[in-house]
Amino acid sequence: MTEAISGRAIDAQRFRRALALHAAGVVVITAQCEEGPVGLTATSFSSVSLEPPLVSFYVGRESKTWPRLREAGCFAVNVLAGDQAELAARFASRGVDRFAAPTVWELAPPGVPLLAGVSAHLVCALHSTMDIGDHVLVVGLVAEAHIDPGGLPLLYHRGRFGHFVPHS
Secondary structure, eight states: OHHHHTTOOOOHHHHHHHHTTSOEEOEEEEEEETTEEEEEEESOOEEEETTTTEEEEEEETTOSSHHHHHHHSEEEEEEOBTTOHHHHHHHHOSSSOTTSTTOOEEEETTTEEEETTOSEEEEEEEEEEEEETTEEEEEEEEEEEEEOTTOOBEEEETTEEEEOOOOO
16 A cells, blocks of 8 residues: 555645644744844644653744754743643744743743743653754753643644633
């Protein structure tokens, strides 16, 4: 069967339209580097392993933020709450000071920026990276977690942010 599809790839636009149907949680990855705090929005976040506790996300190789995140050696995964669409859009934008007002954040041990009002923070050490296609797979070893037990996540679906509504 693999011979039948070997060498074939779907058209990029059709691929994007298909992936847009998959709802994804939204996180902001933050770190502190020599120039100050850096961060980016990601919807490719997932758990990898319980033992050891590992998480991952993908970042485009052309990202201007990625080299500074890599330098930092540790980062925070800020799991955004359902009412934080504007924050997600801000950290996905180019040419803006993502940490300026109205962004509310604090520098927490071991020197990582934590965003206010999120559902959860995971403080991670950079574990490993791997180039895959036009992205870099980033794996973090989770050292600490802060959880808002009542927090509902922000979702991304069909190019738009939305709220999670649980079944009753």
